[in-house]
Amino acid sequence: ALPILMVDAFCATWKLTESHNFDEYMKSLGVSFATRQVGNVTKPTVIISREEDKVAIRTQSTFKNTEIVFKLGEEFDEDTADDRHCKSLVTLDGDKLVHVQKWDGKETNFVREIKDGKMTMTLTFGDVVAVRHYEKA
Numbered sequence: 001a002l003p004i005l006m007v008d009a010f011c012a013t014w015k016l017t018e019s020h021n022f023d024e025y026m027k028s029l030g031v032s033f034a035t036r037q038v039g040n041v042t043k044p045t046v047i048i049s050r051e052e053d054k055v056a057i058r059t060q061s062t063f064k065n066t067e068i069v070f071k072l073g074e075e076f077d078e079d080t081a082d083d084r085h086c087k088s089l090v091t092l093d094g095d096k097l098v099h100v101q102k103w104d105g106k107e108t109n110f111v112r113e114i115k116d117g118k119m120t121m122t123l124t125f126g127d128v129v130a131v132r133h134y135e136k137a
Contacts, residue, residue: 003072003092007050009114010097014046014134017118025123025130029108031082038063039082045137046119055090 019040026036044061058067059081070076070090078088078101086101097112108125119134 004050004053004055006092006095007048007055007072007097009095010048010112010119011050012048012119013137014048014119015137016043016046016132017135018133019130020132021128021130022123022132025125025128026082028125028128029082029084035082046134 023036023040026039031039042061042063044059044063047056047058047060049056049058053071054069055072056067056069059065064081066079066081068076068078068088070088073089073091075087075089078086080086080101084101084103086103088099088101090097090099092098093111095113099110099112101108106125108123111122111124113120113122117136121132121134123130123132
């Protein structure tokens with residue numbers, strides 16, 4: 001199948017159900033204590049959609065709403081919820097959606113995959129790994 005059609009497996013409204021090691025991950029990125037406190041209790045809704053060759057990922061929470069729109073394999077500018085200004089790139093690796101953010105000589109990545117109708121997001125920065133689980137809303 002065309003890579004862009006593989007994205008359709010991710011197109012849904014997702015609700016965070018479980019989170020592991022996210023505080024350590026945020027701390028490793030240099031996220032402030034106050035923002036981490038909010039980040040730890042916030043259960044965001046993530047809405048992934050596709051219009052032709054453009055993919056949108058909207059994250060909605062009581063803390064902050066963010067939206068990115070991109071084409072697979074094309075670098076774009078991203079301002080994150082914790083105020084990092086990144087050069088970002090999203091690609092498909094088999095059936096995994098891989099999102100790389102680069103800023104200030106640093107790099108982090110998120111890998112989203114679908115298993116049994118649920119979405120798992122693995123966030124890696126250096127040797128710190130966090131895992132977040134989502135179910136369809």
